Amino acid sequence: MKKHTFLFLLFFAINSISTYSQSGSSKNTSIPENTKYIYCELVQQDVYWAGGGRTTTFLNFGSNSKYQNQTEESDFIKLQKDGMDALNYMTQNSWEIVFKNSREAGSATIETIYLLRKKT
Numbered sequence: 001m002k003k004h005t006f007l008f009l010l011f012f013a014i015n016s017i018s019t020y021s022q023s024g025s026s027k028n029t030s031i032p033e034n035t036k037y038i039y040c041e042l043v044q045q046d047v048y049w050a051g052g053g054r055t056t057t058f059l060n061f062g063s064n065s066k067y068q069n070q071t072e073e074s075d076f077i078k079l080q081k082d083g084m085d086a087l088n089y090m091t092q093n094s095w096e097i098v099f100k101n102s103r104e105a106g107s108a109t110i111e112t113i114y115l116l117r118k119k120t
């Protein structure tokens with residue numbers, strides 16, 4: 001019985017640590033005062049289940065954004081089945097990655113968020 005209790009606690013501890021851990025890398029960026037940027041998030045949600053999985057990508061410009069190309073870029077990104085294709089599209093259109101973060105967003109969902117910026 002003690003062996004099963006120990007294994008349960010070990011599993012619970014590992015699961016708790018992985019749930020709350022975050023991985024990401026950021027670079028120290030110094031922004032000159034005369035340079036203006038617009039920011040957006042590229043969100044990739046990977047949902048897994050026994051028979052397969054599904055990837056959803058979308059952009060978040062914020063509720064008050066006045067960026068003119070957001071509808072065109074958002075529509076293209078939503079059609080992408082692969083997050084890397086979406087990321088390549090954005091970087092080819094002058095967006096640069098500022099920060100990346102991955103996290104568990106449920107028992108079968110991994111969410112990766114890329115903070116992107118573009119000079120205005």
